[in-house]
Amino acid sequence: MKLGIVTGIPGVGKTTILNTIKEILSRENSKFLIMNYGDYMLKTAIEMKYVNNRDEMRKLPLSIQRQLQLEAAKSIYKDASSLGEGLSFLDTHAVVRTLGGYLPGLPKHIIEILQPQVIFLIESDPEIIIKRQENDKSRARTDYSDPQVIRETMDFARYSAMASAVLVGASVKVVRNVEGDPSIAAIQIIKSMT
Numbered sequence: 001m002k003l004g005i006v007t008g009i010p011g012v013g014k015t016t017i018l019n020t021i022k023e024i025l026s027r028e029n030s031k032f033l034i035m036n037y038g039d040y041m042l043k044t045a046i047e048m049k050y051v052n053n054r055d056e057m058r059k060l061p062l063s064i065q066r067q068l069q070l071e072a073a074k075s076i077y078k079d080a081s082s083l084g085e086g087l088s089f090l091d092t093h094a095v096v097r098t099l100g101g102y103l104p105g106l107p108k109h110i111i112e113i114l115q116p117q118v119i120f121l122i123e124s125d126p127e128i129i130i131k132r133q134e135n136d137k138s139r140a141r142t143d144y145s146d147p148q149v150i151r152e153t154m155d156f157a158r159y160s161a162m163a164s165a166v167l168v169g170a171s172v173k174v175v176r177n178v179e180g181d182p183s184i185a186a187i188q189i190i191k192s193m194t
């Protein structure tokens with residue numbers, strides 16, 4: 001099993017880069033799987049009849065959200081394992097900025113289930129991230145509209161990713177999403193996994 005965890009601040013271009021990875025690997029006829037942590041949590045939440053949609057999930061008691069997070073990790077590992085030698089990518093966050101402080105996205109009991117090879121941190125200059133957010137009105141990302149806040153969150157994402165990596169012997173790779181060409185980051189990510 002080869003699993004890469006792809007993380008980055010909202011608006012940095014994670015979805016765009018993962019879509020580019022999908023295009024490249026499909027063209028090469030390679031076996032791959034791209035998973036989104038939130039989708040797995042939502043699937044379990046609906047199956048267990050806790051919620052009907054994504055927005056209800058954030059309002060669930062924290063104990064239930066933790067249970068969903070754990071169930072999702074088990075399913076993700078299972079799906080990645082069943083792919084054999086193919087590449088698996090998991091779209092999630094190294095850190096989540098909350099009112100109570102920075103929350104690690106990959107705590108010990110979760111990263112130990114996932115067993116990734118690499119944790120990727122997608123980064124761009126804060127000013128560029130803000131510009132991308134402004135150009136993309138389809139999403140609400142106003143939590144991250146101040147360059148200072150973005151810079152601090154990116155620093156904590158690095159600390160958090162390395163702390164998680166230490167627990168399972170994964171590597172941490174910073175990948176720049178270059179303005180105008182997301183395929184540079186996509187190719188770098190694929191190369192780091194093979």
Ligand SMILES: Nc1ncnc2c1ncn2[C@@H]1O[C@H](COP(=O)(O)OP(=O)(O)O)[C@@H](O)[C@H]1O
Binds near residue numbers: 008012179181182
């Ligand atoms: N390398 C890039 N150059 C220019 N624009 C980009 C680049 N990567 C992403 N974008 C644009 O930035 C916006 C946010 O990208 P998205 O992939 O949705 O971010 P995320 O999934 O990290 O929140 C989108 O409008 C996207 O088209």
